[in-house]
Structure formats: structure tokens, C-alpha cells
Amino acid sequence: MKPPAVRTLLSIIVVILFVVFMTSVETTLAGEDDNRSVANIQRTFAKMAASTPENSVTVRWQFYGQSITAQPWTKLVEKDLVERFPSVNFVFQNPAIGGFQSPSLMRTAEHDLYPWYPDVLVFHVYGPVNQYEEIIRNVRSRTTAEIVLWTSHLSADELLDTNPNADPRTIAIRDIAKRYDCMLIDVREKWIAYLEENKLDPSALLNDSVHLNNDGVKLLAEFIAEELIYASSLQTSLLSGEVTEIPLDSQSLLKDGDETTLNFTGNRVVAISDGTETGNLDVILDGIDMSGQTELWAASRPSKAPQMWMPAIKQVSCENAPVIEDWTLTCLPDSTPNASRVHFRVTGSITGDDGEGFSDERFVSNSGRVLIEPSDWHLAWCLSYKKIALPEGFQITWKTYPLFTAKYESQPTGSETVLIQNCSNGKHRLTLRGSVVGSGITSFRVYTPSSRSEQIK
Known part of the structure; x- marks a missing residue:
């Protein structure tokens, strides 16, 4: 039997080893050796980690961007999250639009992003960086979403010896992530390292000049998912x-x-x-009828152009508060075949006929419930891309809905x-x-x- 002093010393050693081990684990989780920006998603991940089957939490998770974001790597990330956090009620959404760079996505975000108000936004888009930043600025000022940004993989025409630290776009995205306290996943750096280690050309992971093949899809999912971790010692910035x-x-x-x-x-x-x-309850904000406040309403994204995945109109808004209804815009017979000038009529399922207009002019409907800027028309571009004429009587639809509950049930x-x-x-x-x-x-x-x-x- 060991003397008391020896037993005490052994106990102290065990405690010290345990503390060192836990510190090491926590350091790994916190990403001190990898990615400290994971701190910027910890409000949601702490909530996810605390979820139990008896007390499940709901997490709204949105992927937003272009065709790369529309590829199935996002489904693999979703699957990974569900497996790691099985009691969480995830609500995933991916309204990505192939070919829509940052100027266009700025317009559709009014339908897709801000009204949906995600807990976590995973975002990537090509195009002018200043408008990329404008979307992030809007997310910060209009929602409490925690934001994950990721840098671009290599396209087929880029050299393998590309230095990610010299790429202007990568530098700009890193800067945006830092200034807006977003999580940054430096995919580009990891992508180059993977290609070099496996002696592959950039095209080995691509279907064409930029889109991912099956191997590329799996690799991007791995690079994203492996960094989406719970780190209990870190805390989300107040900027979120x-x-x-x-x-x-x-x-x-x-x-x-x-x-x-x-x-x-x-x-x-x-x-x-x-x-x-x-x-049931009646709900009132600031003593005013909420239905008459324009900012408390939203519209769904307008429907697609013929034979296309893109919307025929990027954004529809209003001057006066709308009501819950379905809207239809009908292209009239005297519209040009290439849609360079569309003569149209708008009709609401509640409002009824609400006026006519032309696509090259600013349109405000008779009721003020529909506003379309000429720069938001995307129909002509789509017809040109598909090399088709405007179908006779072509219609574009959307819905208006409230961002409030007047009567709680x-x-x-x-x-x-x-x-x-x-x-x-x-x-x-x-x-x-x-x-x-x-x-x-x-x-x-x-x-x-x-x-x-x-x-x-």
C-alpha cells in the first residue's frame, strides 16, 4: 500500500494530466492551430450542441450564391451536420442562382435572403467585390445571421503554382471576413495544397472551366464541413x-x-x-396596424424565364403596403419577340387588374402594390441565351406575404x-x-x- 504522500502526489499528477489533456482538446476544438474565425458561428453552434431529443432546437441554415453553391456539395454538408447534431431540427435552404454574380444577387437577395432571416448563412459569389461586400453589410445590418464566407477554388485556366496570398479576390474576401467578423474558410489555400500534394492539375476536379466534378464536390464538402465545429471556449462577435x-x-x-x-x-x-x-392573441406593434406598414411585407422571387433557371425579373417591390395575394404579369402581343421592350399587364388575385406598363420604363401599378425597375428585367437576356423568342402570352408570377402575425393562434x-x-x-x-x-x-x-x-x- 502506497504512503499517503505518494497517493497525494499521484492524484495531483493525474489532475494535472487531465487538465493538460482537456486544454489540448479545447485548443483543437477552438481552432487555435487552425481557424480562429470559427468563433463567429459559436452562438448557433452552442445552441446546436445543447440540443437534446427532449429539448430540440431549430436552426435555419442557408446557402446562397451562384452555380457552385447550387452544386450537391451543400447536400453533403447538410448530411454531415445532421449526423453530428441528430437532435437539431435543421431547416436548410439553398436558393442559389447559377450565373448571377454579385450585382444580380444584390437584387434577388431582397426575396431570397433577408426575409428568410437565417441563423447561419454560408455565402459565396463571383463578380465585383464591392457589391459582394454590400450584401454582407446588408446581412449584418438587417439580420443577426452568423456568416460563413469561403474563398474560391482554382478554375481550369489557373496555374497550379498560384499563390493564394497574391490573389486580389482572395485578399479582398479575407479582408471582408475580418472587418465583418465572419467565419472564413480558406478553400483556395486548401485546394492548392491538395492539388500539389496529389500532383493534380486544377482540371482534375472540374467538369468544365469552373464547375466541380464528383471528386471536386466531395472535396469542397469536406473542406467546408470539417471547419464547422463547436468550440466552447470561443464566443461570437457582437457584430453578429x-x-x-x-x-x-x-x-x-x-x-x-x-x-x-x-x-x-x-x-x-x-x-x-x-x-x-x-x-388566440391579437398582436400590435407600436400601437399601429401592422398591415399598413410597407416594410413589414415581402415578395417571393419572380418565376423563371422560359426554359431557364434564372428569374425573368430580378426584383419586384412596392410603394404601398400589399396584401396576401398571388400576382401575375402577362406579356401582351405587341411585345418585341426578343423582349427588348415588353408590354405587360399585372393582375393580383385580390387586387384584380392593376395596370399596364413597359419593361424599359419604371412601373408602379395603380394600387402601388407593384413596383418594377427597368434594370431588373432579365427576360431579354435569358431569351438571347437560349436563342428563343418570347412565348405568346408568357406569364411571370410571384406572391406577397406578411413578415408579421396580426392574430396569433x-x-x-x-x-x-x-x-x-x-x-x-x-x-x-x-x-x-x-x-x-x-x-x-x-x-x-x-x-x-x-x-x-x-x-x-
Whole structure:
């Protein structure tokens, strides 16, 4: 039997070894030897790591970009995340548009990105870097999304000895990631290293000049997924904004009879339900009818051009608050065959006929519920690309929908209902009329984009 002093010394040694081991593990997880920018996705990953089958969390995850982002490597990343975090309710979305560089994606983002309000955005796009940055600036000022940026792989016409540290675009993306506190995955650097190690030409991983073959798809998925980790010692930057949980018994909720008021700072509030009650609530923002506030409405992306994957119109907006309805734009017979000048009529399923216009002129419908800028027409380009004429009576469709809930109805357990979204990022008063307890709501989640994002230069 060992003397007490020896046993004590051995115990101390064991404790020290355990601490050293855990520190080593934490260092590896935190990416101190690899990628410290993983800190910028830790708000969501901490939430994912804490999820259990009994208390599952929902994570909204969006991939956005062009044809490279539309390739199936994103499905492999999704599969990896689901396997590593099996109790998380992932809601994946990938509205990538092949051929749409940053100037075009700036326009469609108003339909695809900001209204969807992801928890995590994985983003890549070619085109002018200043407009690439404008999209990131908008994400920061209008949402609380944590952002993952990645640098481009090598195209077929690039030399294997390309230095990623000398590529202007790579340098610019690294700079954007640093200034906006985004996670950066330096795919280009890893891609070059892989090609050199395996003595491959860039074309070995490509189907054509730039698109990935099966091996390239698998490699890109691996390079992205392996860096999407939970690192408990790291913390998301305040530049990603704040997401605050407010339980129903919080003192920040003011109760007066059948009214409950939440004073909040931000631009989005979500109600979480336990599914146990059946009551309904009227929801009011700042004492004003929400349906009349234009910024609280959104539109789906306009439908595709003939025989194309691209939208016929990049963006449709409004001057006056719309209503929930389906819209149809019909090209009239006197339109030019190449769509250089389209004469059209717009009709709403609720509004009815709402005026006629021409594609080379700014159009505002009679009700003000439809606004189309001439620069947003993409139909002529698509017809030229496909070498076809404008089909007779061709129609373009979209929907308008609210970013608010005027009347809350009880939801199933774990449901997340958007009560308000896209109001100005400031102080607001959200009033719920009726029994909040009887509605099954257990908590609220307030989203506050960073006010600092507008100051980034």
C-alpha cells in the first residue's frame, strides 16, 4: 500500500494530466492551430450542441450564391451536420442562382435572403467585390445571421503554382471576413495544397472551366464541413448582433389586464410554443396596424424565364403596403419577340387588374402594390441565351406575404412563430391582447442586429 504522500502526489499528477489533456482538446476544438474565425458561428453552434431529443432546437441554415453553391456539395454538408447534431431540427435552404454574380444577387437577395432571416448563412459569389461586400453589410445590418464566407477554388485556366496570398479576390474576401467578423474558410489555400500534394492539375476536379466534378464536390464538402465545429471556449462577435430569450415570467414583460407588452430593441420577435393551450392573441406593434406598414411585407422571387433557371425579373417591390395575394404579369402581343421592350399587364388575385406598363420604363401599378425597375428585367437576356423568342402570352408570377402575425393562434410544441420582422432596428413596443398563458407561448426570442454594422468602413 502506497504512503499517503505518494497517493497525494499521484492524484495531483493525474489532475494535472487531465487538465493538460482537456486544454489540448479545447485548443483543437477552438481552432487555435487552425481557424480562429470559427468563433463567429459559436452562438448557433452552442445552441446546436445543447440540443437534446427532449429539448430540440431549430436552426435555419442557408446557402446562397451562384452555380457552385447550387452544386450537391451543400447536400453533403447538410448530411454531415445532421449526423453530428441528430437532435437539431435543421431547416436548410439553398436558393442559389447559377450565373448571377454579385450585382444580380444584390437584387434577388431582397426575396431570397433577408426575409428568410437565417441563423447561419454560408455565402459565396463571383463578380465585383464591392457589391459582394454590400450584401454582407446588408446581412449584418438587417439580420443577426452568423456568416460563413469561403474563398474560391482554382478554375481550369489557373496555374497550379498560384499563390493564394497574391490573389486580389482572395485578399479582398479575407479582408471582408475580418472587418465583418465572419467565419472564413480558406478553400483556395486548401485546394492548392491538395492539388500539389496529389500532383493534380486544377482540371482534375472540374467538369468544365469552373464547375466541380464528383471528386471536386466531395472535396469542397469536406473542406467546408470539417471547419464547422463547436468550440466552447470561443464566443461570437457582437457584430453578429444579439439573440435574446425572454421567458414568460420575465420582468421585462409588462402585464395589464388582458394585455401583455414586450418592450424590445431589435427588428424581429419570435414566439415559442409548448403546444399545451388553445387561446388566440391579437398582436400590435407600436400601437399601429401592422398591415399598413410597407416594410413589414415581402415578395417571393419572380418565376423563371422560359426554359431557364434564372428569374425573368430580378426584383419586384412596392410603394404601398400589399396584401396576401398571388400576382401575375402577362406579356401582351405587341411585345418585341426578343423582349427588348415588353408590354405587360399585372393582375393580383385580390387586387384584380392593376395596370399596364413597359419593361424599359419604371412601373408602379395603380394600387402601388407593384413596383418594377427597368434594370431588373432579365427576360431579354435569358431569351438571347437560349436563342428563343418570347412565348405568346408568357406569364411571370410571384406572391406577397406578411413578415408579421396580426392574430396569433396556438401552435404545436416547439413551434416558432414570427410575430414581427423587418421593423426598424430600434426600440419598439409589442402588445399582445388576450391571455398569453392561455395561448401556449412559453417564451419570446428577440433578434437585434448590430448597430455597429453601419459604421464599418
